[in-house]
Amino acid sequence: MDTMTEGNILEVRDLTVRFMMNEGTVHAVNGVTFSLPEGKSIGIVGESGCGKTVSAYSVTQLLPKTARVSGQILFREKEGTITDIAKLPVDGKEIRRIRGQEISMIFQEPMSSLSPVHTVFNQLAEAMILFQGMTKKQARERCVELLKLVGIENAERRVDEYPFQFSGGMRQRAMIAMALARNPRILIADEPTTALDVTLQAQVLSLIQEMQDEFKLSMILITHALGVVAHMVDYIHIMYLGRVVESGPTLEIFENPKHPYTRGLLNSIPKLHGKRGQRVSSIPGAVPSAYSLPEGCVFRARCSERRSACMYEIPRRIQVGSEHYVSCCLYDGEEDQYAANA
Amino acid sequence: MPQMPEDTVLQVTNLKKYFPIESGFLRRKVVGNVRAVDGVSFYIKKGRTLGLVGESGCGKTTVARTILRAIDPTEGSILFRTRDGIVDMATLDNEGLKKARTEIQMVFQDPYSSLNPRMPIMDIIAEPLRAHGYSRKDQEERVKELLELVGLRAEYARRYPHSFSGGQRQRIGIARALALNPSVVVADEPVSALDVSVQAQVLNLLLDLQEQMGLTYLFISHDLSVVRYLCDRVAVMYLGRIVELADVDILYGQPRHPYTSTLLSSVPDADPRSAWHAKAIKGEITGPPREVRGCAFAPRCPYAVGICKSTAPELRSISTDESVTHEVACHLAEELELEGVS
Numbered sequence: 032m033d034t035m036t037e038g039n040i041l042e043v044r045d046l047t048v049r050f051m052m053n054e055g056t057v058h059a060v061n062g063v064t065f066s067l068p069e070g071k072s073i074g075i076v077g078e079s080g081c082g083k084t085v086s087a088y089s090v091t092q093l094l095p096k097t098a099r100v101s102g103q104i105l106f107r108e109k110e111g112t113i114t115d116i117a118k119l120p121v122d123g124k125e126i127r128r129i130r131g132q133e134i135s136m137i138f139q140e141p142m143s144s145l146s147p148v149h150t151v152f153n154q155l156a157e158a159m160i161l162f163q164g165m166t167k168k169q170a171r172e173r174c175v176e177l178l179k180l181v182g183i184e185n186a187e188r189r190v191d192e193y194p195f196q197f198s199g200g201m202r203q204r205a206m207i208a209m210a211l212a213r214n215p216r217i218l219i220a221d222e223p224t225t226a227l228d229v230t231l232q233a234q235v236l237s238l239i240q241e242m243q244d245e246f247k248l249s250m251i252l253i254t255h256a257l258g259v260v261a262h263m264v265d266y267i268h269i270m271y272l273g274r275v276v277e278s279g280p281t282l283e284i285f286e287n288p289k290h291p292y293t294r295g296l297l298n299s300i301p302k303l304h305g306k307r308g309q310r311v312s313s314i315p316g317a318v319p320s321a322y323s324l325p326e327g328c329v330f331r332a333r334c335s336e337r338r339s340a341c342m343y344e345i346p347r348r349i350q351v352g353s354e355h356y357v358s359c360c361l362y363d364g365e366e367d368q369y370a371a372n373a
Numbered sequence: 374m375p376q377m378p379e380d381t382v383l384q385v386t387n388l389k390k391y392f393p394i395e396s397g398f399l400r401r402k403v404v405g406n407v408r409a410v411d412g413v414s415f416y417i418k419k420g421r422t423l424g425l426v427g428e429s430g431c432g433k434t435t436v437a438r439t440i441l442r443a444i445d446p447t448e449g450s451i452l453f454r455t456r457d458g459i460v461d462m463a464t465l466d467n468e469g470l471k472k473a474r475t476e477i478q479m480v481f482q483d484p485y486s487s488l489n490p491r492m493p494i495m496d497i498i499a500e501p502l503r504a505h506g507y508s509r510k511d512q513e514e515r516v517k518e519l520l521e522l523v524g525l526r527a528e529y530a531r532r533y534p535h536s537f538s539g540g541q542r543q544r545i546g547i548a549r550a551l552a553l554n555p556s557v558v559v560a561d562e563p564v565s566a567l568d569v570s571v572q573a574q575v576l577n578l579l580l581d582l583q584e585q586m587g588l589t590y591l592f593i594s595h596d597l598s599v600v601r602y603l604c605d606r607v608a609v610m611y612l613g614r615i616v617e618l619a620d621v622d623i624l625y626g627q628p629r630h631p632y633t634s635t636l637l638s639s640v641p642d643a644d645p646r647s648a649w650h651a652k653a654i655k656g657e658i659t660g661p662p663r664e665v666r667g668c669a670f671a672p673r674c675p676y677a678v679g680i681c682k683s684t685a686p687e688l689r690s691i692s693t694d695e696s697v698t699h700e701v702a703c704h705l706a707e708e709l710e711l712e713g714v715s
Contacts, residue, residue: 078568079539200657228428228595231657233639233649255568258641262649281645299573300643301598303714307621308580309602313573317538 041067046102061273072250074260077270135210139222141202272329279355388449411613422590424604478550482562484542495530519548540571612669634711
């Protein structure tokens with residue numbers, strides 16, 4: 032029987048995802064571990080290709096057939112029993128129950144994740160009629176109610192329109208309504224505002240926050256924008272090339288970053304109160320290909336503090352603060368110190 | 374011959390671009406116009422950078438494309454100082470344009486679609502040189518020079534675009550734009566498609582090139598943080614018009630248009646302790662209007678009064694000091710107390 036830490040609704044342990052392609056094997060996720068405390072929100076942050084989306088999609092098994100998943104994805108059911116999602120058959124009844132009913136998702140591009148040939152009502156009501164046994168009339172009332180909740184005006188009329196008649200912000204609101212339709216316990220939001228303008232981004236993010244409070248959701252927010260996670264989540268996991276390199280409480284990550292990559296990332300963000308002509312510090316080079324991972328530490332080629340140990344040693348996950356972990360050779364051996372101080 | 378002040382390189386006056394809306398099946402009739410750009414005026418001095426900021430659909434890209442005559446303007450003049458005197462880009466014939474375009478060039482947003490995947494880098498960068506009759510040997514030499522200028526190795530010239538990362542591709546796009554030694558570069562969202570650690574590299578490159586070569590930039594972006602590092606003066610656009618134009622520190626520090634202030638406060642700063650006024654503004658940007666009645670921002674403006682709905686405000690100077698630019702199109706500019714960033 033699997034066990035989970037008290038208070039966690041989801042625990043991902045040593046998750047590995049590989050894609051078997053004709054050109055070779057893509058090592059998308061290489062031993063990722065994170066947990067989601069019930070009612071809290073975590074952010075998974077990283078640049079394109081770091082495996083943040085793949086990690087989150089494997090939680091609902093929404094990966095293409097070429098994917099090979101190993102590791103544990105433990106989910107605590109309402110009754111308290113623990114299900115290992117990674118062991119469920121991909122097209123079985125169990126995983127379909129968990130998707131939508133327990134874990135809902137919001138996707139990045141609302142236009143490509145809503146069906147263009149069905150009305151908003153048809154798309155929203157589908158699950159209610161199929162799984163919750165509602166009549167069409169009941170479903171309609173519930174849809175209108177949800178659309179009103181997410182701030183769509185004239186919901187009674189709008190519910191019969193098609194997604195193309197909605198503006199970008201309204202589509203994203205409709206998608207949030209759809210994610211909430213079956214009272215999920217976990218919400219996974221994958222770059223929910225990347226396709227939106229900055230004033231809309233502010234509106235949609237504050238809507239997500241309101242809904243999280245209202246529905247007592249636990250949330251995983253996937254994003255590349257450090258500005259967004261700074262205001263949205265309780266814990267942050269920084270990913271690089273398929274590994275979590277640092278994780279901890281939001282404030283701690285921003286004010287006391289340990290990993291050279293986290294520091295580099297934080298320094299390379301242009302600030303609103305910058306100065307004309309000032310150079311922004313950048314991380315040299317680019318992310319290596321996930322087809323052939325470098326040996327040792329995956330960040331070493333771009334790291335300004337690399338030493339010989341980084342060449343062959345895969346850094347262990349080391350505790351450097353009460354809930355602060357880092358995977359970097361620089362801190363190897365310091366865990367005893369921390370234990371002594373604590 | 375048209376006139377403009379000695380140190381001005383580009384002067385756009387009352388630029389308009391209307392796209393006709395046609396209706397009817399057999400006899401298509403023009404039933405109205407989309408006013409994508411509706412009376413935009415600005416100038417850029419030699420060696421300086423003007424930022425053009427706004428959300429999607431505000432007309433900033435149309436301004437750029439019209440200046441280079443990728444599309445023809447409906448009205449207005451675009452005076453450009455070439456080595457042989459001042460020309461009006463708006464009325465040049467094809468031959469004149471070919472000549473003028475050796476001195477004004479563009480960098481595009483998406484480094485993946487703006488480089489031909491079937492051409493080696495050598496040919497991509499040499500294309501403008503070929504069009505202007507350089508010999509094969511001169512082309513090769515110049516390409517090598519350019520690659521080194523933008524921080525790539527000269528051996529890369531034989532490779533194809535697919536073997537480069539996003540940041541490297543954008544460097545190639547910049548090298549191509551600089552091939553003919555232009556005096557002005559129009560950069561349309563040059564870093565928006567890049568990851569944050571790489572974005573900083575390209576921004577710094579743009580700053581270095583400007584210092585080395587005395588380039589003049591028109592920098593188009595939706596990202597206010599990036600604009601602050603690069604621009605001397607900034608123009609904020611909303612639905613085809615400039616609503617505020619000011620020296621960079623004044624625009625950020627003391628915005629006088631409610632839209633500018635909203636944009637600034639919508640950006641989530643990468644600091645969990647900073648306040649973030651997420652719900653500052655309602656509604657979203659509509660499509661460009663067919664006709665103008667009153668201020669285009671009035672429907673979303675929290676301060677709108679009667680006059681805003683009936684009379685469109687003109688862009689007027691509110692600066693008391695002649696050396697300082699500060700123009701704003703708002704009836705209430707003097708009365709409102711708006712928040713900026715330091």
